[in-house]
Amino acid sequence: MSSHAARAQSQPEPTAPQPGRFRWRVVDIVVASVVAVATGVLFWIWSSSWSAMSVPFAAFPPAAGLLTGVWCLAGPLGALIIRKPGAALYCELLAATVSALIGTQWGPQVLISGFIQGLGAELVFLLFFYRRFGIGVAILAGLGAGLFLGVSENIMYNVEWAFTWQAVYTVTASVSGALLAGLGAWLLVRALAASGALSAFAAGRSAREV
Amino acid sequence: MSATTMVEGTTAAPSGAGVPAPGTDLLVPVRRRTLMVRTHPVVKLGCAFAVTLTVLLSVDMISAGVLLVALLLALPFSGLDMRVLLRRLWPIPVACVLSGYGTALLAPASGTVLVDWGPLGFSTGSILTGVAIAMRGMVLALAGVLVFATTDPTDLADGLAQRLRLSPRFVLSALAAFRLVGLVIADWRALSMARRARGVERARGPVGIVAGFFALAAALLVQSIRRGTRLAAAMEARGFGGKHRSWARPSLLRPRDAVMPALTVPLCALAAGLAVSLGTWNFIFL
Numbered sequence: 001m002s003s004h005a006a007r008a009q010s011q012p013e014p015t016a017p018q019p020g021r022f023r024w025r026v027v028d029i030v031v032a033s034v035v036a037v038a039t040g041v042l043f044w045i046w047s048s049s050w051s052a053m054s055v056p057f058a059a060f061p062p063a064a065g066l067l068t069g070v071w072c073l074a075g076p077l078g079a080l081i082i083r084k085p086g087a088a089l090y091c092e093l094l095a096a097t098v099s100a101l102i103g104t105q106w107g108p109q110v111l112i113s114g115f116i117q118g119l120g121a122e123l124v125f126l127l128f129f130y131r132r133f134g135i136g137v138a139i140l141a142g143l144g145a146g147l148f149l150g151v152s153e154n155i156m157y158n159v160e161w162a163f164t165w166q167a168v169y170t171v172t173a174s175v176s177g178a179l180l181a182g183l184g185a186w187l188l189v190r191a192l193a194a195s196g197a198l199s200a201f202a203a204g205r206s207a208r209e210v
Numbered sequence: 211m212s213a214t215t216m217v218e219g220t221t222a223a224p225s226g227a228g229v230p231a232p233g234t235d236l237l238v239p240v241r242r243r244t245l246m247v248r249t250h251p252v253v254k255l256g257c258a259f260a261v262t263l264t265v266l267l268s269v270d271m272i273s274a275g276v277l278l279v280a281l282l283l284a285l286p287f288s289g290l291d292m293r294v295l296l297r298r299l300w301p302i303p304v305a306c307v308l309s310g311y312g313t314a315l316l317a318p319a320s321g322t323v324l325v326d327w328g329p330l331g332f333s334t335g336s337i338l339t340g341v342a343i344a345m346r347g348m349v350l351a352l353a354g355v356l357v358f359a360t361t362d363p364t365d366l367a368d369g370l371a372q373r374l375r376l377s378p379r380f381v382l383s384a385l386a387a388f389r390l391v392g393l394v395i396a397d398w399r400a401l402s403m404a405r406r407a408r409g410v411e412r413a414r415g416p417v418g419i420v421a422g423f424f425a426l427a428a429a430l431l432v433q434s435i436r437r438g439t440r441l442a443a444a445m446e447a448r449g450f451g452g453k454h455r456s457w458a459r460p461s462l463l464r465p466r467d468a469v470m471p472a473l474t475v476p477l478c479a480l481a482a483g484l485a486v487s488l489g490t491w492n493f494i495f496l
Contacts, residue, residue: 026451027442029379033387034438035431041394042427049419061312070423081435094384100358102391107354108258109266156266157309159494160339161316164329184424191428197435 022130024084027200032082036091039074040098046070061158062165065150065172069180071113072145075121076185079141080133081192081203088125088141092118113152120148121181133203138186139178146177238298238359244289246356250467251366252373257474258357264478265349270490271338274345276481281352288356295355302351310344342492363388368461378455386441390434397433401426 024032046067057064078091096114100106124141125133150173154166161169189203198204240247246254265277286292313336319326320335367385371378405426406412412422445451485491 024379026379026383026446027439029383029451030386030442030445031435031438033380033383034390034434034441036384037387037390038394038431038434041391041398042423042430045398046423049423058308058312061309061316077431090380094387097384098388098391100354101363101388107350107352108255108262108357109350110354112262155494157343158313158316159269160313160336160343162318162329165316180420188424188428188431192431192435195428195432197432197439200439 022085024082024086028082028084028087031200032078032087032091033094035078035081036074036094037098039077039091040095040102042073043071043095043099044102062168062172065169066176068149068153068173069142069146069176069178069184072117072121072142072149072177072181073185074114075118075145076138076141076181077188079121079125080138080185080189081198081201083130083133083202085126085130086122088121088145089115089118092121092145109156112156113149116152117145117149120145120177135183135186138189139182142180142182142185143174143178145181146174149173149177238290238295238355240289240360241291242289244287245466245469246284246287247289247360248466249470250369250373250461250463251361252369252461253463253467253470254357254361255366257470258353260471260474260478261353262350264482265346265353267494268482268485268492269339269342269346269494270485270492271342271345272488272490273481273485274342274349276484277349277477278345278352280477280481281349281356284356285352288360290355290359295359299351299355302355303348306344306347306351309347310340310342312340313343314340364459365461368457368459372457372461373463379451382450383445386445387438390437390441393437394430394434397430398426401429401433 057067072092074095075088075092079088081087082091093111093114096106096110096117100108100110121141121144124137124144128137147170150170153173154161154169158166158169189198192198193204196204261277261281265274268274285295314332315330315336317336317339319331319333321333321338323331323333324337325332363385367381370376371381410422482491
């Protein structure tokens with residue numbers, strides 16, 4: 001029933017042909033934006049929720065890779081909800097921009113980071129032709145984003161570390177991405193679908209059938 | 211930089227989430243409408259990227275030092291409230307010193323070894339590299355502050371859509387969603403207080419923090435997506451996403467917009483050129 005409402009809402013012109021599977025409707029764009037903004041706020045909350053435990057992580061920086069998965073959350077989350085090409089890239093980039101706009105600690109380089117991490121997730125969904133959005137693909141997308149984060153930070157920021165520590169950081173960031181961003185996004189979307197909030201999206205409809 | 215801990219300068223809210231009251235101005239307020247404030251946002255973003263790329267491409271004290279001095283000198287011309295700036299932004303130097311410390315600890319030893327813990331330790335060479343990393347972090351953060359704190363998101367969106375020709379549907383949706391930031395923060399506070407009222411204890415330990423974070427994140431996203439779906443219906447009802455679109459605020463480039471690039475580009479060239487000619491340029495891809 002809600003799928004009817006959503007479809008009617010998404011097509012202002014009744015004569016328009018059935019929009020392609022890959023075409024973004026207005027509701028897709030707006031909800032992707034809202035999800036990205038909320039995730040940008042979550043980035044900021046996430047970092048402040050660890051402030052009490054930041055000392056051990058700061059003492060041994062490669063361990064901090066374990067916390068970086070949440071920076072990759074927006075990509076898998078956006079793609080799992082919207083299921084359109086570019087959703088992961090768009091959401092991650094916008095979430096990074098929001099965290100820069102509200103945080104002030106992160107400069108323009110966070111936009112570069114957002115692009116790279118979004119790309120890592122996007123490529124995984126592309127690999128499955130935007131047809132599979134299950135738990136396995138979600139974890140792979142989180143892993144991809146975490147891997148891209150680890151490698152890119154090793155090039156941009158950890159460039160002077162000994163190779164061993166760069167390797168440790170890449171592994172911790174990838175594991176963190178797979179768990180916090182991949183599995184985390186999948187669990188979040190499952191909870192969102194159960195709440196009925198995704199009734200305008202394929203993600204919400206397929207959850208109801210299962 | 212995204213991995214560095216971001217410490218919030220404002221006092222912790224009663225919810226304990228470290229989130230300031232909704233409506234609290236997160237950015238440093240602009241006191242004077244200086245040239246930097248009035249420069250076209252896309253031009254300003256371009257200047258910030260020029261500085262960012264210059265400083266990112268090399269880890270050395272000369273290029274980072276030149277840009278750091280220049281940005282510190284530029285601070286008074288930003289029109290930002292200096293007292294608020296200093297109060298809000300003390301975490302930046304802290305984070306930069308920490309990242310410098312990390313590099314000094316983890317870089318291969320060179321020069322005189324001061325502390326040797328096997329693969330870890332400090333040497334004169336690694337400490338100097340750490341100082342360069344810290345200076346670089348300061349440049350990146352200051353470039354971000356100067357641009358983002360002096361830019362109105364609405365102007366930036368107008369500029370991105372009209373001058374850079376990015377898709378107006380995406381840019382304006384992003385702007386509309388960004389307007390909800392205050393509501394999202396208020397939602398988070400309400401949700402965490404509701405959780406406390408129900409008797410759910412404050413999360414402890416790494417697993418507790420992660421589980422608590424995701425439980426509240428799910429509730430926050432439900433609220434946001436419901437709001438976004440309504441927003442989309444309202445925007446579409448007003449014709450958003452149609453074929454033709456006009457602009458309430460034309461985003462125009464003016465002669466004064468040339469001033470910042472005319473200062474920034476030679477400055478970046480000077481920083482990189484000086485480092486190269488002094489032999490300190492240390493390209494990150496090599």
